[in-house]
Amino acid sequence: MKKKVVILAEFIGENHNSTAYYWSQITKYLNGDYEIVLIVPENEHSLAFASKYNIKTRFVKIAVHNKNNLLSRLLGQVKQTMSFLSVIKEEVYSADLLFSGTNPIVTMASLAVLKLRYKYQWLVLVHDVFPNNLIPAQVLSENSFFYKVLIYLSKKMYSSPDSLICIGRDMKTLLQEKTGSCEKIYYIPNWASTEKIPSLEKADNEIINDLGWQNQIVYQFFGNMGRLQGMDNLLKAIQLSKHKQARYLFIGCGSEADYVKKTLEKINNESGYEKIFFYGPLDLEKNHIGLSACDVSLVTLSGNMFGLGVPSKAYFSMAADKPILYVGDNNSELSILLSEYQVGWACEAAKPTLLAEQLDNVTDTLQMSDTPLMQPRKCLIDNFSETLALTKIKRVVNTMMVS
Numbered sequence: 001m002k003k004k005v006v007i008l009a010e011f012i013g014e015n016h017n018s019t020a021y022y023w024s025q026i027t028k029y030l031n032g033d034y035e036i037v038l039i040v041p042e043n044e045h046s047l048a049f050a051s052k053y054n055i056k057t058r059f060v061k062i063a064v065h066n067k068n069n070l071l072s073r074l075l076g077q078v079k080q081t082m083s084f085l086s087v088i089k090e091e092v093y094s095a096d097l098l099f100s101g102t103n104p105i106v107t108m109a110s111l112a113v114l115k116l117r118y119k120y121q122w123l124v125l126v127h128d129v130f131p132n133n134l135i136p137a138q139v140l141s142e143n144s145f146f147y148k149v150l151i152y153l154s155k156k157m158y159s160s161p162d163s164l165i166c167i168g169r170d171m172k173t174l175l176q177e178k179t180g181s182c183e184k185i186y187y188i189p190n191w192a193s194t195e196k197i198p199s200l201e202k203a204d205n206e207i208i209n210d211l212g213w214q215n216q217i218v219y220q221f222f223g224n225m226g227r228l229q230g231m232d233n234l235l236k237a238i239q240l241s242k243h244k245q246a247r248y249l250f251i252g253c254g255s256e257a258d259y260v261k262k263t264l265e266k267i268n269n270e271s272g273y274e275k276i277f278f279y280g281p282l283d284l285e286k287n288h289i290g291l292s293a294c295d296v297s298l299v300t301l302s303g304n305m306f307g308l309g310v311p312s313k314a315y316f317s318m319a320a321d322k323p324i325l326y327v328g329d330n331n332s333e334l335s336i337l338l339s340e341y342q343v344g345w346a347c348e349a350a351k352p353t354l355l356a357e358q359l360d361n362v363t364d365t366l367q368m369s370d371t372p373l374m375q376p377r378k379c380l381i382d383n384f385s386e387t388l389a390l391t392k393i394k395r396v397v398n399t400m401m402v403s
Contacts, residue, residue, distance in 0.1 A: 002033070002034055002035040003034055003035065003096040003097070003401055004034065004035045004037065004094060004095045004096050004097075005030060005034045005035070005036055005037070005095065005096065005097045005098075005099055005397065006037045006039065006088070006091050006092060006095040006097070006098045006099065007023070007026070007027055007030075007036060007037070007038050007039065007099045007100070008039045008040075008084060008088065008098065008099070008100040008101075008107070008111075009023040009027075009038065009039070009040050009100070009101065010040075010041070010080075010101065010103050010104060010107075011023065011040075011041075011045070011046075012024050012027065012038070012040045012045065012046050012049050013043075013044075013045025013046055013048065013049045014049065014196075015045070015284045015285065016045040016284070018312040018313075018316075019101070019103070019127065020045060022125075022190070022312075023101070024049055025193075025386060025390060026099075026125075026390065026393060027053075027055060028053055028055075029390040029393070029394060030394060030397060031053065031055060033394070034397075035056075036055055036056060037056050037057075037058060037091050037095070038050065038055050038056065038057040038058070039057075039058045039060065039084060039087050039088065039091070040057065040058075040059065040060070041059070041060055041061070041062035041063070041080065041083070042059035042060065042061065042062060043062055046059065047059075058087045058090075058091065060080075060083035060084060060086070060087055061083050062080070063076045063077070063079035063080035063083065064076065065077075065079075068254075068255040070139065074106070076104075077104035077105065077106040077107070078106055080104055080106075080107065081104060081106045081107040081110050084107050084110075085107075085110060085114065088111070088114070089114075089118075092114075092118055092120045093118060093120075095120060095121075096121065096401060097120075097121045097122075097123060097397065097400055097401065098111070098120050098121065098122045098123070099123045099124075099125070099397070100122070100123075100124055100125070101124065101125045101126075101127060102124060102125070102126050102127055102128050102129075102130065103127065103128060105128070105130045108124070108130075108157060109153075109157050111160075112156065112157045112160035112161075115160055121162050121400055122160065122161040122162050122163075123161060123162065123163050123164075123165070123396065123397065123400060124161040124163075124164050124165070125165045125167075125393075126158075126164055126165065126166045126167070126171060126175065127167060127309065128308065128309055129158075129171060129174055129175065129178070129307060129308050129309075130150075130154055131147060131150040131151060131154055132151075132154075132174065132307070132308055133228065133305075133308045133309070134147070134150075135147075135304060136227075136228055136302045136303065136304045136305050136308070137227045137228055137302075138227070154178065155178050155179065155180075158175060158178045158179050159178075159179045159180070159181075161184075162184065162400060163184045163185075163186065163396060163399075163400055164179075164184060164185045164186070165185075165186045165187075165188050165393065165396060166185060166186070166187055166188075167187075167188065167189055167190050167310045167333070168187070168189070168307065168309075168310040168332065168333030169187055169333055169336060170306050170307040170329075170331060170332045170333050170336075171187075171307045171308070171309075171310065171333065172185050172187045172307075173307060174306070174307030174308070175307075186392070186396050188389055188392045188393055188396075189310070189315075189333070189337075189384055189389065190310055190312050190314075190315045190384070190389070191315055191380075191384050191385060191386045191388070191389040191390075192312075192315040192316045192318065192319035192380060192384070192386070193319065193386050194319050194377065194380065194381060194385075196288070196319075197287070197288050197291060197316055197319035197320050198288055198320075199292070199319075199320060199321040199377050200288065200289070200292035200320070201292075202214070202218070202292065202293070202294065202295060205289060205292050205293045206289060207249070207251075207279065207289065207290065207293040208293050211247075211249075211274075211277055213247050213249075216245055216246070216247040217243075217245050217246050217247070217295050217296070217362075217363045217366050217367065218246075218247045218248075218249055218293065218294045218295050218296070219246065219247070219248050219249070219294060219295070219296050219297075219298050219325065219359065220248075220249040220250075220251065220290075220293055220294030220296070220297055220298060220322075221234065221248070221249070221250045221251070221252070221298045221300070222251045222252055222290055222291060222297065222313055222316075222317070223251075223252045223311075223313045224252060224253075224254045225250070225252055225253060225254035225255070225256040225257045225260055226254040226255050226256060227255060227256065227302070228301060228302050228305060228308075228309065229254070229256065229300055229301060229302065230300040230301050230302040230303070230327060230328075230349055230350070231256045231259065231260055231300075232259075233300070233302070233303075233327065233349065233350050233351070233352050233355065234298065234300050234327065234352075234355070235260065235263045235264070235267070236352035236356075237352040237353075237355035237356040237358075237359060238267060238275070238276060238356070238359070239263075239267050239270070239356075240352060240353060240356035241356040241359045241360050242356075242360055243359070243360045243363040243364070245363055245367065246275075246359060246360070246363045247274075247275065247276070247277070248264075248275060248276040248277070248298075249276075249277050249279060249293060249294060250264070250276065250277070250278045250279060251279045251280070251281075251282050251290045251293070252280075252281060252282070253280065253281045257280075260278060261278050264276040264277075264278055287316075288320065291316055291317055291319075291320035291322065292320050292321075292322070294322055295322070295323075295366055296322065296323055296324070296325050296344070296362060296366070297313070297314070297317035297320075297322045297323070297324050297325070297344075298325050298327070299311050299313055299314045299317065299324050299325070299326045299327070299328075299334065300326070300327040300328070300349075301327065301328040301329070301332075301349060302349060302350070303329065303349040303350035304329070304349075305328060305329055305332065305349070306329040306331070306332055307332070310332075310333045310334065311334070314326065314334055314337075315380060315384055317376070318343060318376040318377060318379060318380040318384070319377060319380050320376075320377070321375075321376055321377035322376060323343055323344040323345075323374045323376055324338065324343060324344035324345075324376070325344055325345050325346075325347065325358070325359070325362060326338055326344060326345070326346045326347070327346075327347050327348075327349055327355060328346070328348075328349050329348070329349055330348060334346070341379045341383070342374055343374055343375070343376040343379050344374070344376070345358060345362055
């Protein structure tokens with residue numbers, strides 16, 4: 001008789017977002033060996049996924065909210081959590097394992113409280129560390145009383161799961177400090193599928209051809225333009241950069257998108273030519289086209305993000321065979337990765353002048369005919385493949401089943 005694993009996911013679906021993609025692959029991989037019960041909000045992506053793979057699913061009503069408004073987001077998380085808990089209580093008593101993420105954070109906090117009563121085995125995949133992420137987002141002050149209270153409560157919350165899987169070595173260090181233990185924390189990095197993301201030549205890219213940038217060195221920012229992505233630092237650096245052969249492409253959306261559009265217009269006017277182009281959101285089925293529309297992928301974070309997150313776009317860019325220019329804290333996961341593998345460059349966060357120099361230097365380097373060939377896609381296949389990551393996750397689940 002197969003053991004029962006309840007998977008609780010905020011998003012699921014192979015063509016929704018990166019979080020949904022990761023949970024989709026995990027669910028499919030575990031489905032053969034375990035009795036899977038999936039708990040997810042009902043939408044077109046979750047309905048299609050459950051139907052396509054014939055996975056037993058408990059759908060809950062989705063709590064619609066404005067994620068860019070803090071109050072709306074909090075109320076939405078509370079509503080979503082109430083929907084989740086009504087179903088979890090029915091399933092968890094007969095489950096051998098509950099497998100969930102850190103979002104919504106209100107749900108994770110509620111599961112920690114619920115565990116006091118139901119005593120279930122709990123595995124958490126950590127993508128964010130709360131409330132530490134509120135500091136770089138400038139939501140709270142590190143010295144505020146409320147923040148100190150949240151830090152105290154978060155230590156209890158992150159200590160509640162029986163095991164944690166984190167996606168960065170810097171994140172593991174932070175979680176060890178928070179929980180006081182390293183034995184139950186597993187480091188398993190993010191991954192990307194080379195089947196879903198092919199390697200395409202920049203010269204054949206429709207976006208590049210429409211812009212007429214075939215002979216320029218193109219830097220691309222792809223994905224969420226949010227509070228924690230260090231957009232201000234990146235734009236200031238682009239403004240300060242001097243190389244006339246460099247072009248900058250922004251694909252995506254987010255809370256900072258309007259600021260990006262307004263600022264790039266100013267930079268273009270000052271430059272006297274179209275130095276930057278704002279493409280905006282891209283249809284999901286065309287993500288691979290967006291990822292290949294560059295020579296270098298820009299992966300940026302705000303300062304003080306050590307241990308708080310690892311941008312999945314870095315791995316998707318590697319799958320597209322694009323080198324990375326990472327902007328973030330020293331000794332963070334991507335900084336370590338770039339020191340181990342020759343697949344790009346790193347620059348410290350919140351230093352626009354330094355980044356501007358780096359952009360100009362990389363542009364010079366890429367124009368040289370004898371530049372050593374980087375192989376990001378091969379690096380991903382060898383070290384960050386989907387199969388490697390899923391095998392490690394399954395091993396953690398198996399270990400918990402026999403413990």
